Amino acid sequence: MNDNDTYDLSWDEWDELQRPAPARIDFDDVVDSAISRRGFLGSVVAFGSGAAVMGAGLMSSTSAEAQTASRIGFTPIAAQTDSTIHVPEGYSWQPVAKWGEKLFSDAGELSQQTGISVDSSDRVFGENTDGMEAFVVDGRQVIAVNHEYVNTRANLPQSGGEVTSADAVTTLQNMQGVTVMEVAEGPDGWNIVVDSDLNRRITQNTPMTLTGPAAGHPLLQTSADPAGTTVLGTMNNCGAGKTPWGTYLTCEENFNGYFGSTDENFERPEGYARYGIGLEGRYAYEKFDARFDISKNPNEPHRCGYIVEIDPSDPTSTPIKHTALGRFKHENAAAVLAPDGRVVVYMGDDERGEFLYKYVSHGVYTPGGPTSALLDDGQLYVAKFDTDQTGEWVALTPEATGMEAAEIAIFTRTAASAVGATTMDRPEWVAVNPIAVEAYCALTNNSRRGPEFTNAGGDPASAVPNSPNPRDANNYGQIVRWWPAEDDHASTNFTWDLYVMAGNPTVHDDLNKGSANVNAGNLFNSPDGMMFDSTGLLWIQTDGDDSNEDGFAGMGNNQMLAGNPVTGQIERFLTGPKGSEVTGLTWSADKRTMFVGIQHPAAPFPDGEGMLPRSSIIAVKRDDNQPVG
Numbered sequence: 001m002n003d004n005d006t007y008d009l010s011w012d013e014w015d016e017l018q019r020p021a022p023a024r025i026d027f028d029d030v031v032d033s034a035i036s037r038r039g040f041l042g043s044v045v046a047f048g049s050g051a052a053v054m055g056a057g058l059m060s061s062t063s064a065e066a067q068t069a070s071r072i073g074f075t076p077i078a079a080q081t082d083s084t085i086h087v088p089e090g091y092s093w094q095p096v097a098k099w100g101e102k103l104f105s106d107a108g109e110l111s112q113q114t115g116i117s118v119d120s121s122d123r124v125f126g127e128n129t130d131g132m133e134a135f136v137v138d139g140r141q142v143i144a145v146n147h148e149y150v151n152t153r154a155n156l157p158q159s160g161g162e163v164t165s166a167d168a169v170t171t172l173q174n175m176q177g178v179t180v181m182e183v184a185e186g187p188d189g190w191n192i193v194v195d196s197d198l199n200r201r202i203t204q205n206t207p208m209t210l211t212g213p214a215a216g217h218p219l220l221q222t223s224a225d226p227a228g229t230t231v232l233g234t235m236n237n238c239g240a241g242k243t244p245w246g247t248y249l250t251c252e253e254n255f256n257g258y259f260g261s262t263d264e265n266f267e268r269p270e271g272y273a274r275y276g277i278g279l280e281g282r283y284a285y286e287k288f289d290a291r292f293d294i295s296k297n298p299n300e301p302h303r304c305g306y307i308v309e310i311d312p313s314d315p316t317s318t319p320i321k322h323t324a325l326g327r328f329k330h331e332n333a334a335a336v337l338a339p340d341g342r343v344v345v346y347m348g349d350d351e352r353g354e355f356l357y358k359y360v361s362h363g364v365y366t367p368g369g370p371t372s373a374l375l376d377d378g379q380l381y382v383a384k385f386d387t388d389q390t391g392e393w394v395a396l397t398p399e400a401t402g403m404e405a406a407e408i409a410i411f412t413r414t415a416a417s418a419v420g421a422t423t424m425d426r427p428e429w430v431a432v433n434p435i436a437v438e439a440y441c442a443l444t445n446n447s448r449r450g451p452e453f454t455n456a457g458g459d460p461a462s463a464v465p466n467s468p469n470p471r472d473a474n475n476y477g478q479i480v481r482w483w484p485a486e487d488d489h490a491s492t493n494f495t496w497d498l499y500v501m502a503g504n505p506t507v508h509d510d511l512n513k514g515s516a517n518v519n520a521g522n523l524f525n526s527p528d529g530m531m532f533d534s535t536g537l538l539w540i541q542t543d544g545d546d547s548n549e550d551g552f553a554g555m556g557n558n559q560m561l562a563g564n565p566v567t568g569q570i571e572r573f574l575t576g577p578k579g580s581e582v583t584g585l586t587w588s589a590d591k592r593t594m595f596v597g598i599q600h601p602a603a604p605f606p607d608g609e610g611m612l613p614r615s616s617i618i619a620v621k622r623d624d625n626q627p628v629g
């Protein structure tokens, strides 16, 4: 896969191209689906007049609107197409950590000509920053941040991006994973505290423990780990989360792309197809590292696709892969406590026609109490959205799925299909409002819906629109939100609506114009990263088409917007540099700094003309040093 065209693809884009030929579905299935769709079309018509799918709160001007409009306390900015960051008047930004920057003073320098040496590659800030969370450890500020994937041309410049040696593989493996780093604010702004004893790199080679229902299962056993309980590394770390007890959750997304086969006739085991595990890995790991050669280690892919817990306060701690949270292309992990103290974790599976999940612990969290079983012993659910704007969390139990508990944890997608979960337009981040009992999920887009394009399980329902995913060719994406019954995130029922359907009312006059809270001043597409701040404002980050042409005209580069959940008002706060995705958001302990991730920018961000582009975390502050979240 080293032809030039693939270098510039984000990992999500690359993965989309690798998808196996979609299953063609039966004509009868299409008709069946169309019948339910006719019922749904009523909602679409109603949507046009602003009633059924959208929340009533978005359609009315109330005193609540007047009261909360002021919460978006910045002057919105225009769309931009240049190679730098823009923030509103009265705000400033600066880089905090850039690809290749030293975490330890003994690391070598990043060179434009030679990249980073293999020996230094796990001593520096990795590439392509994604989800992150901030922690306070002994009064010190620590950021844990994901490095989702690598650009081989940037990291292996001497071979033009070709992966030609075991050292090249190790370098790439080390430039991904997670960075835990202490940061501090001084006279020149925020910087990494080089050599802090809290600094740590977790890579695709770091030993971690497998726990939960699948741990030790024969499908997780390998020649290197006959017990099936210890795995090396974490793969394609996308979004993130934070537990109530102060640990970091990193989410393995498109893990499939790292695996390949040195035997082109290798017959892939059952269960590979649903996860897109193919014969050729994106980075040719399989040629130099047998762990990634599925013809030699066919169970290794079963050991990826989980959520991993990391203790940022203890650099010697062993990360834990929690199989109870299911195996899929995990986007992020939005954890919240139910009123009785049970831990609820909402999770999206980012692939066309896949599902939205939640996990509910059996035990309860008490401050200072034991936490070790809370993410291992619990119940996994998948969401079913009904056309009447109610919904149900369906428990993935052996009785409901016909699968054993360990199989549900390993082949979670199959279990969810078995209970008829609602197929979704690529669930990305879930965000939970800290001041209201509600949660939001970004459904980024799904431009390839149709009979030819079911999900990888061939679920017929995924070929046609449904209520929370109402557009046939969905180039823009939408955000669905739900209110759990009895104000309890652990409850199995909910009501829902669409917070926003992105679109372009300057170009379209149909559903593609978007919902009423989209206008010429806030155009965006492909919502992806999403976090609430402590005041209950929803921050929306985009990973979409930044061509600024045709249906995307007026949207400019990828961006970050703030949304008022009560009024539906959405305003643009930040624009990223050309080519980048804006992803990852957290705040300093005093909320006076917002840390924002900039992934895969194009040159010359941020170092100027002639320099390689560098994925970075930036700090955004108000010039008057007032809180920003």
Ligand code: FEO
Binding pocket: 012, 148, 238, 239, 253, 331, 350, 428
């Ligand atoms: Fe890594 Fe679905 O974004």
Ligand code: CA
Binding pocket: 238, 239, 331, 428, 528, 529, 543, 583
């Ligand atoms: Ca994402």
Ligand code: CA
Binding pocket: 012, 428, 444, 528, 543
């Ligand atoms: Ca995305």
